[in-house]
Amino acid sequence: MSRLKTDLLLGLGLRGLGAVAGFGLAWMIAQMFGAHVTGLYQIAFTTATFLAAIALLGQDVVVVREIAPLLKDDRLAEASSRFRGSRRMVLGLGVVLALLAAATAVPLAQYGLGDAAAAGFIIVLAPAIVLLAQLRTHAALLRSMGKVMLSQTLEGVSYTTIAVLGLGALWLLGAGAAPLAAPVLLLAGLILSAAVGWRAVARALATMPPGGAPARPDMRSGLRVASGPILTQAGNWLALLAIAGLMSAAEGGIFRIAVQVCMLMQLINGSFATMAGPHLARAANAGDTRQLRRTILTAGGIGIALSAPLGLAALLLPAWIMGLFGPEFTSGATALQWLTIGQLINVAAGPVGVALIMQRREKLVMTVEVCANLTLIGLTVVLLPHWGLAGAGFATFAASLVRNGANWLFCWFGAPRQPSS
Numbered sequence: 001m002s003r004l005k006t007d008l009l010l011g012l013g014l015r016g017l018g019a020v021a022g023f024g025l026a027w028m029i030a031q032m033f034g035a036h037v038t039g040l041y042q043i044a045f046t047t048a049t050f051l052a053a054i055a056l057l058g059q060d061v062v063v064v065r066e067i068a069p070l071l072k073d074d075r076l077a078e079a080s081s082r083f084r085g086s087r088r089m090v091l092g093l094g095v096v097l098a099l100l101a102a103a104t105a106v107p108l109a110q111y112g113l114g115d116a117a118a119a120g121f122i123i124v125l126a127p128a129i130v131l132l133a134q135l136r137t138h139a140a141l142l143r144s145m146g147k148v149m150l151s152q153t154l155e156g157v158s159y160t161t162i163a164v165l166g167l168g169a170l171w172l173l174g175a176g177a178a179p180l181a182a183p184v185l186l187l188a189g190l191i192l193s194a195a196v197g198w199r200a201v202a203r204a205l206a207t208m209p210p211g212g213a214p215a216r217p218d219m220r221s222g223l224r225v226a227s228g229p230i231l232t233q234a235g236n237w238l239a240l241l242a243i244a245g246l247m248s249a250a251e252g253g254i255f256r257i258a259v260q261v262c263m264l265m266q267l268i269n270g271s272f273a274t275m276a277g278p279h280l281a282r283a284a285n286a287g288d289t290r291q292l293r294r295t296i297l298t299a300g301g302i303g304i305a306l307s308a309p310l311g312l313a314a315l316l317l318p319a320w321i322m323g324l325f326g327p328e329f330t331s332g333a334t335a336l337q338w339l340t341i342g343q344l345i346n347v348a349a350g351p352v353g354v355a356l357i358m359q360r361r362e363k364l365v366m367t368v369e370v371c372a373n374l375t376l377i378g379l380t381v382v383l384l385p386h387w388g389l390a391g392a393g394f395a396t397f398a399a400s401l402v403r404n405g406a407n408w409l410f411c412w413f414g415a416p417r418q419p420s421s
Helices: 002-056 059-072 076-113 118-124 128-144 148-172 181-206 219-246 249-285 289-316 318-323 327-349 352-358 362-387 389-413
Strands: none
Touching: 002 076, 002 118, 002 128, 002 148, 002 181, 002 219, 002 249, 002 327, 059 076, 059 128, 059 219, 059 249, 059 352, 076 118, 076 128, 076 181, 076 219, 118 181, 128 148, 128 181, 148 181, 219 249, 219 352, 219 362, 219 389, 249 289, 249 318, 249 327, 249 352, 249 389, 289 318, 289 327, 289 352, 289 389, 318 327, 327 389, 352 362, 352 389, 362 389
């Protein structure tokens, strides 16, 4: 358990740096270009992360779940073969989806959003679909090998920091940067980070026996694993498109800034779920339900303790926090409060979704995620005309309540599938 706590805190620290960099990037874009450009950037980035989740097809979790036990048993050749098979599949799917995103950017912007300027942002960040998926695949192997610092650095700290430094330099030099500078610099950071990750993984694989041709990835299991994250990303993406389409890209940007503030809490949940993954995989593989639940409680307990100060600040001072980005962003204050409550529920529940996946109960996760996202989209569309951005915030809170409540109950009272031999 001490190793788990060390991994959780180290992963959190690095995710924290990534979140600070992301917060800084969002603040710079808001200060330099205003809410409209912020919205266009967020539409493009959310599109890229959604399609990257599809390209990944759950292989980051599959790699941890399958390769961590193989490495523990010193079955290095099999681990190498399985990883290379997963990476090849993720790369091919990512390229296809990147081309699709670029090809459909103009009609989506003109007819879906009514804002032609969004097309350029989507096209610039289309290659990010490939790069984000590759980064997460490489980070999964490195994490399974105990290289926590490098894996977590690649998953957010490095590329966002590069974008912040580049945009900050343009701002300080008074270069009059074009709005597309933000996505271009983020893409540059992703390219450099992906190159570092590829090199690190090549060195790691060089220490293993070749293992023959890349093994065929378990796409069926990967699809079951990916269904939850994909549905979550789809819900966030569709909610943003609904706000931009029914209101404006500027309102979408304001809402995403509120989400960005809450990401400082979400990073705790995401980091703990990521770092607890190998521990949950080993407990599930051994059929040790008690250890599985202890891991969930440990992650949730530490997470809510760390989230409480920011959560209270967001609940008590929402207008002041949103005003840091500019006067026009204060209209998202009430939405921030609802988002904060949802995130606190998310953190307190612990990595229950990951625990269910490690027990090979992906169908439950998928069913719960469908219900949560139907709640999110339905309430967003219904409440936006009446409550504005506060309606979207309440819809996100309701979806979090459905998702975490159901997953927690299944973890504690459902009967897990017997571990595979």
